[in-house]
Amino acid sequence: MxxxxxxxxxxxxxxxxxxxxxxxxxxxxxxxxxxxxxxxxxxxxxxxxxxxxxxxxxxxxxxxxxxxxxxxxxxDGSVAVAAFELTAQRLSVGVGGLSGELHFVERLPLPKRPTVASVGRGFRDALELLQDWTRRRRIRLSQIGVSVPGLGRLSELGNPIIPCDTGLVRGMISETFADVPVEITNSVVAHTTFHRSRTEDYPFAGAHLFVFVGQGVAGTWVDGPVEADALQPVELGHMVFGDGGPRCRCGHHGCVEAYTSLPALADLIGVPEAELQDGAGWVNAIPIPSRVRQELRRRLFRLGLAIGNTLNVKPCPGVAVSGWPSLLAEEDRKAVVDGIDTSLLGGRKHAQVSVAFVPPSTGNDPNAALAFAAWCLACRGGMPAASVEAA
Ligand SMILES: [Zn+2]
The missing domain is CATH 1.10.10.10 (Winged helix-like DNA-binding domain superfamily/Winged helix DNA-binding domain)
Structure with a gap:
């Protein structure tokens, strides 16, 4: 019973x-x-x-x-899921198991200035590689996941980070793998599923806000059991901090994203963005003059304000901050926590919000998208998509 x-x-x-x-x-x-x-x-x-x-x-x-x-x-180790993960530099395609094993991966570089057409061609090429690999090994896929940065409300008007026609992509995948369920999500949701299922000692088991600072600044509300609506993306990156700030990709000026995204960081410390992409090496390798570090901390403080204000709108006991700020030394990260403390009603202690920094999973694509595919399979209880609709 x-x-x-x-x-x-x-x-x-x-x-x-x-x-x-x-x-x-x-x-x-x-x-x-x-x-x-x-x-x-x-x-x-x-x-x-x-x-x-x-x-x-x-x-x-x-x-x-x-x-x-x-x-x-x-x-079961024999269940195979596939995933496509779009990043600023490349499109990755892979096949993996439900427990994080990676069986196959190909990474296709994107042109410097990707367009809907060139990204579409990338998906077509990646799809061919996937079809070829699965056919030769007679592997039946149980789920396909696709991770696209910046996917959200604005996507109907054109994807704000990387141009990508998700309708076209869905159509291509469904044509090639007719019986395999396909889910497309915002990359912040994919990163959330990755960290929840693959990070040892992930700091939160219950409801919390996952914040990822990368190409953009986005969050995911994580709440409750494994259900389709348990992960909700939140666009906290477009909180505006006064007039006259740097221009944001959304068209406004002074958004927190325009101060703290990876491109904004590259601009501030004067190195190409690509040098900040993979791993934590840059934190120690790139000297940051104290004047720049002051500005860096001011920006991290703004990020904290944005997170605190998000928690004012929807209270939540925990925040996991991932992306480049999590790689910094504690004295620098403290600016984020101070920002949260400053804007959060009653302060962080009174609101009983715990903050944890989680190392980013960038550079290991398509592992986040594969974790998302596994999560989708779990969500539908491993049942065929058609019977889920009836259930
Ligand atoms: Zn914006």
Whole structure:
């Protein structure tokens, strides 16, 4: 008998189980039953189905508590998902497993000034490589995920970061892989799923705001169970701080993004943006004069103000800040925390908001998009897209 407060559909129960396995990497039956609020008998019946469908596997292991040995439940290593991840420099395509294994990856460079046409051609080429690779190995894909930076409300008028016709892309993918569900998302959502399921000791288990500072500045509200609406992108990067600031890609002046995005940082410290792309090396390698560092901290403070104001609109107990600010020394990062403290109603302590910095996952594309694809598969409970609509 189910112990949940609210009746859940079969799809929702399966999604909860797969979501917990995705985030934990594997669980013994008793704690899994507790986490998804099922009796062990109910869990057992569902696991039987999931195993028969090839979605999970179980290995008997000694357990660290009374009552063992038990079965360690994990996601089946043979399930394959594919993903496309668009970044400022390139389009990556890959195939991976549900637990983060990478089986295949190709990275296609984009022209310096990408257009809808050249990005479309990139997708066509990447799609051919994917089709070729999966055909030769007779691999059946269970889900395809696509990550596009800046995708959101403005996208109908043209993508604000990299020109990309997502309707065209969806059409091309569906033509080639007719039976495989396809989901397209904002890159901040893909990065959120990556960190939640692949970062060891990710700081938040419950509701929080994930902020990513990269090509743009964006956030994701993370809330509740593994459901399609549990991850909501939020465009906090376009909070305007007075007249006369630098011009933003949205057309306004003085947005927090125009001060703190990766292109703005490159401009401030006077190095090509590409040098700031991969890894944390630049933080120690590039000398920053104290005058520039002062300005850097002023900008980080503004980022903090934007985050604090976002939390004023929708209170939330935690903030994970990822992207380049998380690579800085604590004295510099403190400016972000101070900004949050300054704008948050009652201050950070009173509002009981904890702030954590999470190293960015940039440079390892398409891993974020693959994590998103795995998350989508969990979301629909591993069921075919058509039966999810009916469930
Ligand atoms: Zn803007």
């Amino acid at each position: 189910e112990m949940s407060e609210q009746p859940r559909s079969r799809r929702q129960t399966r999604a909860a189980i797969l979501g917990h396995l995705l985030q934990s990497g594997g669980m013994f039956r008793p704690p899994l039953a507790k986490a998804v609020r099922l009796s062990e008998a109910s869990l057992s019946r569902i696991l039987f189905d999931l195993k028969a469908e090839g979605l999970i596997e179980e290995v008997r292991r000694p357990v660290p508590y009374v009552g063992g040995p038990s079965a360690l439940v994990s996601l």
